[in-house]
Amino acid sequence: MPTEILMPALSPTMEEGTLAKWLVKEGDTVFSGDLLAEIETDKATMEFEAVDEGVVGKILIAEGTEGVKVNTPIAVLLEDGESADDIDASTEPKQGDADSHAEPATPKAETLPAKGYGDDAGAAQQAKGGDAAPASSGGSGASGDRVFASPLARRIAADKGLDLSQIQGSGPNGRIVKADVESAKPGQKPAAAASSTEKAAQEPKAETGKSPIAEPAAPGAQAEQIRKMYADRDYEEVKLDGMRRTIAARLTEAKQTIPHFYLRRDIKLDALLKFRSQLNKQLEARGVKLSVNDFIIKASALALQAVPDANAVWAGDRVLKLKPSDVAVAVAIEGGLFTPVLRDAESRSLSSLSAQMKDLAKRARDKKLAPHEYQGGSFAISNLGMFGIDNFDAVINPPHGAILAVGAGVKKPVVNAEGEVEVATVMSVTLSVDHRVIDGAMGAELLKQIADALENPMVMLA
Numbered sequence: 001m002p003t004e005i006l007m008p009a010l011s012p013t014m015e016e017g018t019l020a021k022w023l024v025k026e027g028d029t030v031f032s033g034d035l036l037a038e039i040e041t042d043k044a045t046m047e048f049e050a051v052d053e054g055v056v057g058k059i060l061i062a063e064g065t066e067g068v069k070v071n072t073p074i075a076v077l078l079e080d081g082e083s084a085d086d087i088d089a090s091t092e093p094k095q096g097d098a099d100s101h102a103e104p105a106t107p108k109a110e111t112l113p114a115k116g117y118g119d120d121a122g123a124a125q126q127a128k129g130g131d132a133a134p135a136s137s138g139g140s141g142a143s144g145d146r147v148f149a150s151p152l153a154r155r156i157a158a159d160k161g162l163d164l165s166q167i168q169g170s171g172p173n174g175r176i177v178k179a180d181v182e183s184a185k186p187g188q189k190p191a192a193a194a195s196s197t198e199k200a201a202q203e204p205k206a207e208t209g210k211s212p213i214a215e216p217a218a219p220g221a222q223a224e225q226i227r228k229m230y231a232d233r234d235y236e237e238v239k240l241d242g243m244r245r246t247i248a249a250r251l252t253e254a255k256q257t258i259p260h261f262y263l264r265r266d267i268k269l270d271a272l273l274k275f276r277s278q279l280n281k282q283l284e285a286r287g288v289k290l291s292v293n294d295f296i297i298k299a300s301a302l303a304l305q306a307v308p309d310a311n312a313v314w315a316g317d318r319v320l321k322l323k324p325s326d327v328a329v330a331v332a333i334e335g336g337l338f339t340p341v342l343r344d345a346e347s348r349s350l351s352s353l354s355a356q357m358k359d360l361a362k363r364a365r366d367k368k369l370a371p372h373e374y375q376g377g378s379f380a381i382s383n384l385g386m387f388g389i390d391n392f393d394a395v396i397n398p399p400h401g402a403i404l405a406v407g408a409g410v411k412k413p414v415v416n417a418e419g420e421v422e423v424a425t426v427m428s429v430t431l432s433v434d435h436r437v438i439d440g441a442m443g444a445e446l447l448k449q450i451a452d453a454l455e456n457p458m459v460m461l462a
Helices: 123-129 151-160 178-183 191-202 219-229 242-257 270-286 292-306 350-365 440-455 457-461
Strands: 003-006 016-022 035-040 045-049 054-059 065-069 073-078 260-268 312-314 319-321 327-329 331-333 336-338 379-383 402-415 421-434
Touching: 151 178, 242 336, 260 440, 270 292, 270 350, 270 421, 270 440, 270 457, 292 327, 292 350, 292 379, 292 402, 292 440, 292 457, 327 350, 331 350, 402 440, 421 440, 440 457
Parallel strands: 327 379, 379 402
Antiparallel strands: 003 073, 016 035, 016 065, 035 045, 054 073, 260 421, 312 319, 331 336, 402 421
16 A cells, blocks of 8 residues: 655654655655655755655655655655556545645755754664654554554454464564564553553543633734734844744743843953963964853863762753753854864863864854764853953753853952952853752852852862
């Protein structure tokens, strides 16, 4: 029977994407591992590989179409002996499979990743392995849900008289594969189905007589309302790409769900600036030039080791405490920002951190980062000092426990230890903290450790 090729989920947070370019055409024979299409996700433009073999019988979604929902049929694959006449009308994408805003767009040749707020592991492996989403389907379960299974698994199930809706798939995204049907017995219930009955019994029932909470207006309706407000004004409407939509969703989630609190202090940089100048003279022959940001990364990594309970992330119903210091650094790119992660920063030399940071920042601006390079970490740094910003409050990047907002170093009059007024270079920093992960005293200790390392930079070489 014809096999539907579905829109894959190429990252854990992907709900829809743009079918940027087809790499095959109707009538082409494809084999497992062949490239089928380029798909623009909320993270990047990735190549999608075939899982099954056959002939491309029909392309259902035109290239350049935006807003294609995950698991929407995008093409139909024919097996040996089948023809286009075997394609049933049911394989046509239903209205609503893609958002109402879906429309053809000019495919982008370059990678278009979304900001590293999110964050989202395993996307690169999924994209290369072709197992990110089920690529074939057919039939429906008793509940009316689509059953995802490979053609071989379907044939074996038919021979054994098995109901695919009663089999728990072990393939990507629950897809039923050969091993599942070979080990299945007639009449067995999948573990998920059995447990769902127990869960339903345990879930609290909605109380009667209470009015539901009013839902906010749908984005389309909200946009229309705002357009009417500015109907008599001249404006340009800027369409959101995948990156901006992801940034909007992630920051809204962060501010609505994370109980932020803020810790602020000034840090004297004179000793650090003098030490940095001396090091850069000695490293000049090696082509190494350390920035103040390199020292901030190192100081933060060492502080996370000194306050290990703060080296943690929020995991829904628990806290995960990390052992290495994986520090993310915000990098501004056209249309958004990325937060590439420097792993094991506590054990790295300043020159090594500096070289890697320059490489990550360059590839972030060129939109060439792999997913594993901007996912993870427990702590982030956002430095706007180079733009002349004295201080600001940064939004925590879930699931991180904290983010350090770094302002510019400014010469100010200060009172020294002897009680005398002198001029010093002072940098204002603000630590935004997730109160579910880090309490006030712990956050204060973490910030003190960062400040102590920056004001006494020699300790970072110990």
